[in-house]
Amino acid sequence: MNAPARADEAERLARVALCLASEPAEATITRTVAQEGAVAVRQRLLATGRIGGTELKAVSARLRDVEPARDLECALASGLRFVVPGDEEWPTQLDDLQHASDVVEGRGGPPLGLWARGPARLHRLVDSVAVVGSRSATGYGTSVTREMCAATARAGWAVVSGGAFGIDQAAHRGSLAAGGVTVAVLACGADRVYPLAHERLIEHLAQHCAVISEAPPGASPMKLRFLARNRLIAALTRGTVVVEAAPRSGALNTARWADSLSRSIMGVPGPVTAMTSAGVHWLLRHGATLVTNGGEVLETVGAAGEHLTVDVRGPERPLDRLSVRQLQVLDALPAGRPAGLSSIARIAGLAVAETERHLVDLTRNGFAEQSAGGWRVTDYARS
């Protein structure tokens, strides 16, 4: 048996160095690294302080100070690993970020690598959906999220979210409750916990699934890192479901990334009177797909025909089986005292012979009943 593929160690160390010296999603760096490799980019920055036309003095200065081998060793010792392109575990769908346009100018590109804790293998995230939304979610939003994520988990799909309060938390918990794989992508270092109140949840994910980040170990959660993190949630998954989101919420930023990556964008509707659903309704008015449960999520992101939902129109009612002519006769039948054939035919506007034929069928199917005085409609037909 072959050993699993691993990236070149010099390349890995150069990526660690660039990761330590720059902010996540600095597009000039990430895109050039994806094209030319980190070894070349690191050397060029050390030598010239620039990439192409862009001066990156601060990054170059930091590059001189960092000790990637030592930091990587520390990280490994503390249970973190650094997954890079070329590793078997690398989720290759992240490479799509190379050609996605930036949602925030100059911020984008594939991550230099992923710091990860936990047993879940990241290349298995190919069958995954992102479920994100408001931190101040309602009871409605969290309960719909849990059920939806439990359903996707039961179908073998992983749920990716951000570990935050509200919808994120409900997404992780719903998937866990159904025994699924669920991964938190953090804006801070993967060795840290944010928000602090979610320490138990995030440690549980690190024990049983995975917690990942492109920011180096120890990094604090900062605004720009949340925006950068959102693009990873969108890029890792086949589609992003936004459950509840106020206008201008971070979940909409994730949805914009999904759009720029040509991934599916889905939204769960709610009352139009709830501000917590206003951002979702905005998405749904601008091309997102409305989903009401896990089955519909899978139908949207799954392979064609793989997950067909049951038609919501529900079971056929007995009346649906009748022809228009039969309905005309049924409409002409009295509910009380039975009527004669000629009277029924007149009211139905049909010939007597045709009316009689339909009456025989309607009686056989339980819609009409015949007695001495003629025909009348049954309780069954009126139910």
Place this chain on the structure above:
Amino acid sequence: MNAPARADEAERLARVALCLASEPAEATITRTVAQEGAVAVRQRLLATGRIGGTELKAVSARLRDVEPARDLECALASGLRFVVPGDEEWPTQLDDLQHASDVVEGRGGPPLGLWARGPARLHRLVDSVAVVGSRSATGYGTSVTREMCAATARAGWAVVSGGAFGIDQAAHRGSLAAGGVTVAVLACGADRVYPLAHERLIEHLAQHCAVISEAPPGASPMKLRFLARNRLIAALTRGTVVVEAAPRSGALNTARWADSLSRSIMGVPGPVTAMTSAGVHWLLRHGATLVTNGGEVLETVGAAGEHLTVDVRGPERPLDRLSVRQLQVLDALPAGRPAGLSSIARIAGLAVAETERHLVDLTRNGFAEQSAGGWRVTDYARS
């Protein structure tokens, strides 16, 4: 001044006769009348008992019995009028039904005429929307309907609905409350009241707006007539809004007619846990436009640019005005004890000169404050 256009009186009487002798929306009759006129069709039925290949014995038999001149006179005396193509008041958008495909096989075509009560002139319904939905609506559905219809009324648009319990009632009342024109299309004769509990509402509409039907005076509300009636609601209007609808409800039948007429179909979302919204969500998953208020309805059906809604994303927050570099510097500022320039530059990952430039801007805009010890973030920036 010219007298308003009026249809030929022989044609009008022939249409009354056919209306009295047949069921509404009998497509063989309605389509042939639209092509060849009612005089010719009536004569042919009396002579041969058929139209084209279709035998219509019962209709022909009834045609011999009806007395259209007498019935029309009675109707006029009781305050009804019979509007037909050629009359100035004829809503010509109904002619689109000639080419729309039937939702129920063999049932369709333009109505032979419209029996109408009330002062509203029917050709004015060109700027109108249909608002329909469940008879067993929730408080949420009725309150959203009322607000939506009040808003369309204020913009000068008429609301067409079916006079039924639930959403229909709320649609009429919302429009009336804002002083709008609202028209009920009934499945029974326009001289009757259905449902009986809506006697006051329907009489009010007949006094101040209009109550219309294609079924002759005295006709009872029967299943087939409801389905036929729904096509008129869809055809009279520029689009149909479904507010709440269980799967398989009549409102979905109206939406299918709107679709077959290439009119807009709109749906108001609700909680995915409510069966009253399940039919609407089904529509929204199959191409209907999500609307959350009257403005969005008008944007959907109105002329381009005529009704532009305010972007729901809401007002810009101060932070949205900052550049990525400024955000980087802001992120690097401490909240407590002020930090020095070189420390801020290092954390931001930017050159000292650039960092200082951004600090000046941030201070001017109120995001940062300078003191003896250096800079820190303001409460304003953290709000």
